[in-house]
Amino acid sequence: MSVSILVITYAFLHVTEGSLGDHSPYYQRCLEKCGLLNCTEDGDFRDYEQPIYLNLLQWSCEDECRYECMWKTVEAFHERNWRTPQFYGKWPFVRFFGIQEPASVFFSLLNFYAHSKMIKKFRKEVPKDSPLYWLWHAFCLVSLNAWLWSTIFHTRDFPITELMDYACAFSVVLMSCYCMIMRLFRTAPRFVLVAITSFFVAFLANHVTYLGMGRFDYGYNMQLNIFIGTFTAICWFGWSTYNRIRQPYVWKCAIFVALAGVVMLLEIIDRPPIFWVFDCHSLWHFATAPLTCLFYSFVIDDCKYLREEQQTRKKKID
Structure with missing residues (x-):
């Protein structure tokens, strides 16, 4: 997920x-x-x-x-009692020391902090020899990079910062799907895992290259994000439901998917910013930070479970 x-x-x-x-x-x-x-x-x-x-x-x-x-x-x-207009596709925001969207910047940094804090907790509680240990480190690095560019983009909107924000946001969506597949097929032969990894890397490179060529294709980017994100969420939710008895901690994963869906409603609401600072998009950023902590909590429990399962299997062989 x-x-x-x-x-x-x-x-x-x-x-x-x-x-x-x-x-x-x-x-x-x-x-x-x-x-x-x-x-x-x-x-x-x-x-x-x-x-x-x-x-x-x-x-x-x-x-x-x-x-x-x-x-x-x-x-x-x-x-004239007319509704607040948008400008160049955006609501008007009061800038703060030159920052175009101060609330989104602050809450993007909050998400950055949540990832950095939870990966430290992950390292403290999960031994290095645990299965998928480095996979979740890679996931964290991709996420930190995305939130960094989110901060930069909301600070100043330029073509290059917009492209990097979109590309890095997509990298998180794709990385999420990759982590889900690697978790489900972690016992597959090595060449299969290498092939899966190569496919995802090539797919990301191709998509980013396409976005950077000519006019930005917002429609295609939107459809691809929705498709991959929905596919990933459905797979995680189905996996959590299937393993709810044998792995009780998976409720965290299921709750994450459900709450994330509820939080997405904020992105549907299109209203002028409160106090010209807090729009629904920035509040969505605010809501994602605690959900990030919930997801890492699941990841920590899952890695512990996989390590215990691995050690039990080794003892039986010995």
Whole structure:
């Protein structure tokens, strides 16, 4: 199972197509006026010394105009009792020291911390000679990388940070499926396991290459994430149900899948951010952190079970 269900929708959020706000004449006029008054032909500021933290996060003069005009447009919409508009596919957020979506950044770091904390617990409780010991370390590294890029992307949305966020989110979905298959077929011949691993590596490389070529294919990426994530969740849930008597701890896996499905409802809700900071996507990030701890708890119990089973088998042979 893993966090695949947690990131199914994450990998295709933030579609940057035009929205009502940035298409409105009010916004376009504001943007044109702001650019003429404050920006040079080279895109630099005319008479404005930008704070160092905004400069470090590469807020250009055009970006500053977009941010200022976004709030003026929101105010104009509200004065007419119109609904809050989106801009370039996103809700308006109050930036914090240049960070575009502060809540999502903080909660992405929270998930990063959850993975790092739980892998330390895993190392403390699970002996190195346990089956699948290094598999779950690889899973943790892939997840840490994904949450790092999530943090970077929500800090500043650029084409490269968007691509890395999508690609790394997909890597977690695929890694989750890989871990599930390796758990189910761990006793298969070595050449079979090598073939499975090679297939997944090649599949990831091909998908990331495709996403980076030309126009980003949001639809394809979304469908692939949903298919792989759903397949992984169904397999884990079925496996947990089948082994619920012999391996009582698998309830953690089943509960994880169920709660992850409930948490995904947050991604369906599309509402303006609370206090212009907390949107449903950021709350989804917040909810995934404790679920990550639950999943690692299952992994720890499962590795202990496999080691005990392995030692019992060796004793019988001896």
